[in-house]
Amino acid sequence: MISSFLTQAICYSNIIALLTLSLTLTYMTTKVPNFMQGSFAMVGTYVAAGVYYLLHVHPYYSLPLECIVGALVGVAVYYLIIRPLIKRGASVIMLMIATFxxxxxxxGLLFIYANYLQDLGIQVRPLWYAPDFSLAGVPVLLIFSLLSIVILYLILFIVLYKTKFGTAIRAAVENPSLAQTLGVNLEAVRVFSWALSGLLSAYAGVLWPLIPSVSITDPSYGSAQLPLIFASSIVGGLDSLIGAIIGGYIIGFSQIYLPYLTGYTELGYVFPLIIMVIVLLICPKGVGDIIERALLGKKAPSRRV
Amino acid sequence: MVNIVSLLEYIGYWFGLYLLVSSGLNIEVGYAGIPDFGKAMSYAVGMLAVYPLWNWALAYVQGNAALSILLLIAIIVTSFVIGFAVGAVSILPAARLKEDYLAMYLLGIAEITVYLLYLRVFTPLGVTLSGDIFAWAGRYEDAVSVIIVIVVALAIFYLLYRLSNTPFGRVLKALRENELVVQTLGRNVMTYRIIAMGIGSGVAAIAGALNALYLQEAAIGVMARLYWTFIPWLIILLGGLGSLIGTLVGTLIYVIIRGLIRVYGPLIQLPFPPNYLFLWVMFGIVIIIILLFRPEGILPEKPILTKPMKRLRKQKEKERKESK
Incomplete structure (x- = not known):
């Protein structure tokens, strides 16, 4: 029998891991920490809410639609904001400010959309969402999110290491200008990563409100949770995919378990950030780096995907 | 009918506070090159000078003009010291971090501090003060307090402006351009970083203290990150990184727009609250447009004119005139 506490921690960690993965993807290819990651997730959440209430389709079934919308948002952000700025030679700080x-x-657009939903009589503040299914006493979300993470990681692994496009991506991550000289289409790699980032965030956003303890207060919930996504990304190591998943789990579990273990029950938001600060001070490259080295036994300090 | 006096008070008050926070931020970002995404923390700790530290004195001085102003000065100094200490300590462990890591680290540290203050875990913030420091002005209390805020802000702005033109300011700019060169020329990079961060945070802390005195309540909200980190960043971008006069102009533009939206926004007929469109969507679009087409800001940074440089320029002009 799985305790509900553990279930929640795992589901929550999976969602943070998904968001961290999408943050890592864009960071690797464009070198900018995306301040919009939380709002990317809210796109998924609010589209799913709209579909659920207006067309009566459960979020699980409407997932493909939200994924497409999320990917489109990601591509739009890349073409409207990131690409013109990179072409003008903007610094990392400029790009960061552009994303926020x-x-x-x-x-703002999500607020306007949420306001429209509210006018139709749907409760959006806080968002009242579709309930989760249950399969033989186990919440479907638990199985679903775990499977998604595993399958997603396998797909990413195969794409990155077994296909030609994956080799191109890794080359572009390692050294963009050299890869470009050798004929790698850097543009395609970046568009792909932003589309995938938007898609994964929207995916996580659809699942996020299904966790019983999470209450989406309004569309700014995503950006309010942004420091946690950054924390998980830093804990895992900013350019490691497996690190992103590990970081998600460390942050998720520390947010749910540490407050109860220490007695400060209201500090759920603070513990992950404290862990982030400690990790930054001890090993700025992140836990993922250490684990990868231990697992793969490689000593060369090269950047791995 | 729009009340012009209250509009002016609103604009002046926010002008003073935002001028303090953003000019301090510009010293950090535009001069020293520290991407401080944790401005809200310095603003929040400034309130500590008012609430636990000087709250007992507020009740005594109420109504007495001379004592009130003395206390105000004491509070400003205390809040600056607290802000300086917190800013300096917060950057200490981050000596080795690159810019994007540093930004995320400072954001995290600030979130922790603000959240702890918001929840009142270790400090009893969120209480009404024991007295009103502006009570002596009687009928004109609102106007007097706004004027005091503006005067304090402008005075500190002037000090910062003078500071930025000293050799110290020039070392900070060199630090922003190339740390290695500064180190090679025999300056300790970390000392300058700590001092720049301390000054920036101290000035922002004064804004926090003034706001607490004006509202007669020391409290920080959950939206602190938006109001006291992101908006000052947008202001310094608008005015120009590394240009303090630009920050002054940027602040003025921002507070005037905000005041006008506050007054005239409700008059516009929209199917949704106008704040969403004006304060969120339009503001974001304006910033992206600035970044794209005028990344140096409205008043771009100018080279610092030192005395020898001024003399040289005069000489050159003289020679040019003589040759004509």
Whole structure:
């Protein structure tokens, strides 16, 4: 019998891991920490809510639609904000500021959309969402999110290491200008990563409100949770895919378990950030780096995907 | 009918606070090159100077003009010291971090601090103060307090402006351009980083203290990150990184737009609250447009004119005139 506490921690960690994966993907290819990641997830959440209430389709079944919308948002952000700035030679800080200005826009649009839903009589503040199914006493979300993470990691692994396009991506991550000289289409790699990032975030956003303890107060919930996604990304190591998943689990479990273990029950939001600060001070490259080295036995300090 | 006086008070008050926070931020970002995404923390700790530290004195001085102003000065100094200490300590462990890691680290640290203050875990913030420091002005209390806020902000802005033109300011700019060169020329990079961060945070802390005195309540909200980190960033971008005069102009533009939206926004007929469109969507779009087409800001940074440089320029002009 799985305790509900553990179930919640696992589901929550999976969602943070998905969001961290999408943050890592764009960070690897464009070298910018995306401040819009939380709002990317909210796109999925609110589209799913709209579909659920207006067309009466459960979020699980409408997932493909939200994924397409999320991918489109990701591509739009890349073409409207990131690409023109990179072409003008903007610095990392400029790109970061551009993404948080983009977060304002996306959040504002989501607020307007949520307001429209509210006018139709749907409760959006806090969002009242479809309930989760249950399979033989186990929440479907638990199985579903675990399977998604495993399958997703396998797909990414196969794409990155067994296909030609994957080799191109890894080359572009390692050294963009050299890869470009050798004929790698850097543009395609970046568009792909932004589309995938938007898709995964929307996917996580659809599943997020299914966790019973999570209450989506309004569309700015995503950007309010952004520091946690950053924390998980830093804990895992900013350019490691397996690190992103490990980081998600460390952050998720520390957020749910540490407050109860220490007695400060209201500090669920603070513990992950403290862990982030400690990790930054001890090993700035992240836990993923250490684990990869231990597992793969490689000593060369090269960047691995 | 729109009340012009209250609109002016609103604009002036926010002008003072945002001028303090953003000019401090510009010293950090535009001069020293520290991407401080944790401005909300310095603003929040400034309130500590008012609430636990000087709260007992507020009740005594109420109504007495001379004592009130003395206390105000004491509070400003205390909040600056607290802000300086917190800013300096927060950057200490981050000596080795690159810019994007540093930004995320500072964001995380600030989130922790603000959240702890918001929840009142270790400090009793969120209480009404024991007295009103502006009570002596009687009928004109609102106007007087706004004027005091503006005067304090402008005075500190002037000090920062003078500071930025000293050799110290020039070392900070060199630090932003190339740390290695600064180190090679015999300056300790970490000392300058700590001082720059301390000054920036101290100035922001004064804004926190002033706001607490004005509202007569020391409290920080959950939206602190938006109001006291992101908006100052947008202001310094608008005005120009590394240009303090630009920050002054940027702040003025921002507070005037905000005041006008506050007054005239409700008059516009939209199917949704106008704040969403104006304060979120339009603002974000404006910033992206600035980044794309004028990344140096409205008033771009100018080279610092030192005395020898001024003399040289005059000489050159003289020679040019003589040759004509």
């Amino acid at each position: 200005a983009g977060d304002f826009v996306l959040c």
